[in-house]
Amino acid sequence: MTGENDDPPMPSDEELTAFIDGELEEERRARLLDLIERDPAVAARVEHLSRASLPYGEAFQTLLDTAPTADLQRMLDGMSAPPAAANAAVPLTRRRLLGAIAASVAAGVLGDRMLVRLFGAADGDDLADDDGGPDRERHWHGVVAQYMGLYTRETLGGSTPVHDIQAAQLAALNRPLNLSLTPEAVEVAGAEFRRAQILSYDDMPLAQITYLDPRSGPLALCILRRPGSVRGVEQEMRRGLSIAYWSGPDHAAILIGRLPPQDLTAKAEVVRGRLAI
Amino acid sequence: MAIVESGREAYGRSRPVQCRKDRIVPDAMRGSGEIASEAEVRHGLSVTLPRLWRYGFVLSRQRDWADDLVQQTCLRALERHGQFQPGSRIDHWLFAILNSVWLNEVRARRVRFGQGTVEAETSLEVDGARETEAKVLAGQVMRLASDLPEAQRAAVFLAYVEGLTYREVAAVLDVPVGTVMSRLAAARAKLADRMSDGAAK
Numbered sequence: 001m002t003g004e005n006d007d008p009p010m011p012s013d014e015e016l017t018a019f020i021d022g023e024l025e026e027e028r029r030a031r032l033l034d035l036i037e038r039d040p041a042v043a044a045r046v047e048h049l050s051r052a053s054l055p056y057g058e059a060f061q062t063l064l065d066t067a068p069t070a071d072l073q074r075m076l077d078g079m080s081a082p083p084a085a086a087n088a089a090v091p092l093t094r095r096r097l098l099g100a101i102a103a104s105v106a107a108g109v110l111g112d113r114m115l116v117r118l119f120g121a122a123d124g125d126d127l128a129d130d131d132g133g134p135d136r137e138r139h140w141h142g143v144v145a146q147y148m149g150l151y152t153r154e155t156l157g158g159s160t161p162v163h164d165i166q167a168a169q170l171a172a173l174n175r176p177l178n179l180s181l182t183p184e185a186v187e188v189a190g191a192e193f194r195r196a197q198i199l200s201y202d203d204m205p206l207a208q209i210t211y212l213d214p215r216s217g218p219l220a221l222c223i224l225r226r227p228g229s230v231r232g233v234e235q236e237m238r239r240g241l242s243i244a245y246w247s248g249p250d251h252a253a254i255l256i257g258r259l260p261p262q263d264l265t266a267k268a269e270v271v272r273g274r275l276a277i
Numbered sequence: 278m279a280i281v282e283s284g285r286e287a288y289g290r291s292r293p294v295q296c297r298k299d300r301i302v303p304d305a306m307r308g309s310g311e312i313a314s315e316a317e318v319r320h321g322l323s324v325t326l327p328r329l330w331r332y333g334f335v336l337s338r339q340r341d342w343a344d345d346l347v348q349q350t351c352l353r354a355l356e357r358h359g360q361f362q363p364g365s366r367i368d369h370w371l372f373a374i375l376n377s378v379w380l381n382e383v384r385a386r387r388v389r390f391g392q393g394t395v396e397a398e399t400s401l402e403v404d405g406a407r408e409t410e411a412k413v414l415a416g417q418v419m420r421l422a423s424d425l426p427e428a429q430r431a432a433v434f435l436a437y438v439e440g441l442t443y444r445e446v447a448a449v450l451d452v453p454v455g456t457v458m459s460r461l462a463a464a465r466a467k468l469a470d471r472m473s474d475g476a477a478k
Contacts, residue, residue, distance in 0.1 A: 012462070013462035013463070013465065013466055014455075014458040014459055014461075014462040016462070017458065017461050017462040017465050018443070018458055020465075021436065021443070021461070023442065023443050023458075048469050048473065049462075049465045049466065049469050050469075051468070051469040051472040051473060052464070052465040052466075052467075052468035052469040052472060054418045054421070054437075054468070054472075055414075055415075055418060056418060056422065056433070056434075056437040056438045057437070057438055057440070058415060058418075059414070059415040059416075059417075059418035059419050059422075059438075060331065060335075060415075060419060060422075060434070060438045061415070062415055062416075062419070063330075063331040063334055063335075063419075064327045064328065064331055067326070067327040067330040067331055067334075067343075068330070068340075068344065069326055069327045069330070071344070072326040072327075072329075072330060072344070072347050072348075073323060073326060075347075075348055075351065076319070076322055076323060076326065076351050079351060079352065079355060152349075152381075152382050153381070153382075154353060154356075154381075154382075155356075
């Protein structure tokens with residue numbers, strides 16, 4: 001502070017605002033009070049800024065009253081602790097289920113023996129909207145898309161596990177899916193491996209391998225063990241996510257993420273070439 | 278083999294938090310220096326839900342966005358419950374998470390998905406059916422505040438509605454205290470001008 005002149009400059013709005021808000025240290029406050037007494041221009045500025053001291057607390061009370069508190073509480077209650085969700089025998093509502101899944105993912109406690117059930121059409125209520133009609137073969141895409149919609153960069157924070165851990169995680173998928181996935185085979189160009197885990201869809205085992213693409217965010221390769229026809233890579237959009245999908249005689253696979261469809265399809269082609277399904 | 282995810286320090290406190298008289302955190306959570314349990318964070322969420330929603334609404338100016346923000350905040354808070362320091366203000370910690378979700382995820386995602394952002398004019402509308410005089414005034418004050426640019430709006434809300442100190446606002450918004458001061462000063466100047474112009478009428 002200067003303090004050597006008898007005509008100090010107008011204090012900044014920041015300082016005056018802090019003064020009005022009671023945030024100035026005692027010494028500065030006293031000095032400013034003194035200045036206000038002596039300098040009408042400073043007093044006028046303080047008076048002007050004080051006009052913005054409105055009853056904000058009361059005004060915004062209305063919003064608290066209109067908050068959908070009961071719905072939010074139900075949503076929160078639906079995010080149950082992971083082990084409870086996994087063991088629950090009663091059918092879960094989709095909303096509750098997704099909450100539980102997301103909480104499990106969030107808590108990072110998914111072990112390789114844990115099966116998370118992704119429900120099929122019967123429980124899918126609003127999932128049906130997205131399904132593009134009676135194409136049951138691709139219904140699971142919508143379920144996965146909804147699930148992946150919960151993923152953010154934060155969900156996939158952390159680091160890439162070392163090769164041995166990746167291999168161990170994949171080995172846990174190989175048995176139930178009758179596959180031979182390796183870290184090399186499931187590599188997705190430009191994206192970092194995060195985790196491989198087993199989920200289930202309509203009682204069929206579903207492998208989910210998540211990646212973080214620094215450019216576009218979460219990405220997942222999902223493989224479902226289900227007999228069907230062999231088809232090349234095709235693309236579609238679900239819930240704002242790009243999906244590239246293909247199938248072998250015993251498995252169906254999708255690569256899903258927020259990349260432009262062409263980019264995703266190109267990556268899917270490469271993965272398909274390496275992956276024997 | 279268990280798969281353990283190492284959480285990043287996204288919401289970890291990098292600076293000490295002032296611990297004033299606590300409205301939210303139950304006695305059991307105070308000053309123990311232990312890691313908060315999920316149940317404690319869940320309880321904190323539960324009692325803060327309406328205020329979180331309100332903050333979400335102030336930021337996004339849309340009811341459904343506010344719903345989303347609260348949901349994502351709940352997820353993140355449960356996910357990061359080990360990062361909450363018992364004894365500090367759980368409501369402030371939750372505000373910080375919501376703020377971060379808003380900046381990094383929800384807003385960005387909506388924009389990327391081409392749904393656009395909301396124009397200021399479609400902003401905070403209170404049910405106008407049976408507005409008493411007090412409600413009219415409340416509506417005017419809310420509209421004035423909601424017309425502020427987002428960064429100023431958030432600072433004004435946290436400081437003047439939620440009653441946080443400058444330091445606490447800075448912690449929630451993850452910006453220096455000086456930035457909070459300049460946002461509040463700019464907001465005050467703007468609001469004062471509008472009050473003087475009679476623009477609130």
